[in-house]
Amino acid sequence: MIxxxxxxxxxxxxxxxxxxxxxxxxxxxxxxxxxxxxxxxVCLNVGCTPTKTLIASAKVMHDIKVxxxxxxxxxxxxxxxxxTQQRKDAIVEEGKKGMIKRMGEVKNLEIVYGKGSxxxxxxxxxxxxxxxxxxxxxxYIFIDAGARPAIPxxxxxxxxxxxxxxxxLELKEIPKKLIVVGGGYIGLELGQxxxxxxxxxxxxxxxxxxxxxxxxxxxxxLQEILEKEGMNFILNSFxxxxxxxxxxxxxxxxxxxxxxxxxxxxxxVVTGRISNADTLNTKAAGIKLDEKGFIKxxxxxxxxxxxxxxxxxxxxxxxxxxxxxxxxxxxxxxxLHKGKRTTKGRIxxxxxxxxxxxxxxxxxxxxxxKQKLDYSVIKIAGERITRGKETAQTQxxxxxxxxxxxxxILGASIVCTEGGEIATVLQMAMLGKIPADYFPTGIFxxxxxxxxxxxxxxxIYTLNKNKNFLKKTFK
Numbered sequence: 001m002i003x004x005x006x007x008x009x010x011x012x013x014x015x016x017x018x019x020x021x022x023x024x025x026x027x028x029x030x031x032x033x034x035x036x037x038x039x040x041x042v043c044l045n046v047g048c049t050p051t052k053t054l055i056a057s058a059k060v061m062h063d064i065k066v067x068x069x070x071x072x073x074x075x076x077x078x079x080x081x082x083x084t085q086q087r088k089d090a091i092v093e094e095g096k097k098g099m100i101k102r103m104g105e106v107k108n109l110e111i112v113y114g115k116g117s118x119x120x121x122x123x124x125x126x127x128x129x130x131x132x133x134x135x136x137x138x139x140y141i142f143i144d145a146g147a148r149p150a151i152p153x154x155x156x157x158x159x160x161x162x163x164x165x166x167x168x169l170e171l172k173e174i175p176k177k178l179i180v181v182g183g184g185y186i187g188l189e190l191g192q193x194x195x196x197x198x199x200x201x202x203x204x205x206x207x208x209x210x211x212x213x214x215x216x217x218x219x220x221x222l223q224e225i226l227e228k229e230g231m232n233f234i235l236n237s238f239x240x241x242x243x244x245x246x247x248x249x250x251x252x253x254x255x256x257x258x259x260x261x262x263x264x265x266x267x268x269v270v271t272g273r274i275s276n277a278d279t280l281n282t283k284a285a286g287i288k289l290d291e292k293g294f295i296k297x298x299x300x301x302x303x304x305x306x307x308x309x310x311x312x313x314x315x316x317x318x319x320x321x322x323x324x325x326x327x328x329x330x331x332x333x334x335x336l337h338k339g340k341r342t343t344k345g346r347i348x349x350x351x352x353x354x355x356x357x358x359x360x361x362x363x364x365x366x367x368x369x370k371q372k373l374d375y376s377v378i379k380i381a382g383e384r385i386t387r388g389k390e391t392a393q394t395q396x397x398x399x400x401x402x403x404x405x406x407x408x409i410l411g412a413s414i415v416c417t418e419g420g421e422i423a424t425v426l427q428m429a430m431l432g433k434i435p436a437d438y439f440p441t442g443i444f445x446x447x448x449x450x451x452x453x454x455x456x457x458x459x460i461y462t463l464n465k466n467k468n469f470l471k472k473t474f475k
Contacts, residue, residue: 004030004138007124009116009280010145012041013324014311014331016103018142021332023108030136031109032116032126039111040099042146042313043321046166049095053088054169055189055353058196062229062355065196069392079197081174088169112136117281121305140307142331143295144324145280147273147313152181154269155241160249162242162267165190175199175266179251181239182270183210185352188226190268192354195231202232202262204239204253211352215365218413221382221396222358228394234262242267275314290316299342300334301327317343320350349427351420356382356396359423362411362430365401374404378436378459380452385416387449393417398456400426400436405468407435418449425450436460437470 005027008015015031022029033039043049067074103111114128123137149164151157163171165186176199180191183205195201203210210233211219223233237253237260244250249267253260275294282289288296288304294316301309309331312324326346333339349361368375382388382395396415403410409430414422429438439457444450463470 001123002030002134002136004028004110004136006030006140006142007032007136007138009124009141009143010041010276010312010314011039011103011111012144012146012312013043013321014328015142015144016040016099017325018144018311018328018331019103019109020106021328021336023106025336026108028108029110030138031103031111032124032136033111033113034115035113035129036100039103040096041144041324044095044099045092046169048321050088050092050169051165051189051193052353053091054084055193055355057084057087058193059355062196066392079174081197082172084197085170085172115279117279118283118285118287119281121285121308140335141285141309143277143280143303143308143310143314144312144327145276145314147275147319149270150272150274152239152269152271154181154239157242157269160242160244160267162249162269164268165270168194168266168268171266175264177248177264178202178266178268179249179262179264180204180268180270181251182268182272183207183212183233183235184270184272185211186270187268188354189352190270191231192226192229195226195229199266200230200232202234202264204234204237204251204262206236206238208236210235211358213364214358214360215399215413217379218358218364218397218399218415222354222356222415225356225394225396226354234260273313273319275316277314292316299344300340301330301343318348318350320348322350323348347427347430349420349423351423353420356394356416357414357419358396359414359416359419359421360412361423361427362409363401364411364413365399368401368410373410375410376402376404376460376463378402378456378463380456380459382415384455385449385452387447387452388417390447391417398422398452400456402436402460407437407468407470408433409436416449422449422453425453 006029008031011033112126114126116124116126119125126134174197178194178199178201180187180203183203191201191203209216209219210223237255239253241252248263250263277295290296295310297310297315311327313319330341333341352358379399385395388395398414400412401410412426439453
């Protein structure tokens, strides 16, 4: 039995910086990770870093294809996909080496590679690759062990070759015909990426719209943009079974009870992610899970067991790297500085890295409606984004939700070349309590994408003048 001040399970974007803070405070800690290849979690190894690197390469190829819009003629366009993949691998490897170096410099930190599982509420057993075991005990345990791709129940799926969001990144060749099961954020990002590389891409989803958690007046225009690029969508489709036909894969699905099938060279299945809590023997520690298998936590990230905390994707909150990092901020404040920081009321931003991007912050209209808030909606079409016209980049709708009493911005959806950056501008306004009626007359540099916030928020002039916040400025 090796005694520590704290045990950190997993090396995601919460535990890595938290380990440094605990070390600086003099804590003796152990971090448990499955292997050195997993160090840094999903984001560095198989998530944000590699996918956004490949997406950037796909955008360069697309921009060259459409250079004719600028009067530029390009012939003999070709891609060396091996070099594209090597660039991605080099960036990931550089990030990994940097992390290994930085973590190696953290005092009082022992990193153990192996599969960790609870023995009891204070003890974790680590089974290492050589078969040996180590036991660690500590009064505090912090779990940041993430999630993994969910595998849907589809007949014969376990009998054929298919790819999840991790495996699809390692392809040596560009698929001739890629079938994607799942029309969410990951499916759309990877689908557009391979479409731009040259694949014929078809996306199947059982919802009536792509990105089913978003407002339809945002997702429909984005779908139309992707369709104009050549992507195909089969919605309201329920995949029944799959089979292999030589080197190809066939997918059978139903729409309104009628059976259809489609054949492709590659199959990508991206229907969500599930918690890794089932690998930790949480029952031995008495830790409660929710109905989907995620670890239950309160607003302070505390589990039902005293001094055991869960951060990042494994606790069932928003599955974004920046949320995991914010969980670290909460832990640092509360554990080391006796603070009372919570997850309540935090404004959650995120970006889907299609092109154009979908930048989101705060509440959607659907969410505001479900919460029965008193709100108004303003929006403009992508054709009104002047910077988009100048750059010949396709734009989508901009939309904001405003509280009718205070005039505060409740949320926004920005489908734009730099949608994530524009949403961040609005996030800063929300954090600073800057009301919506500032934006119609605020000065923004010309010509920028942000300048179109003038245009978007000028739509408040068209709202009912009985709104309380409008009385203050627009009498």
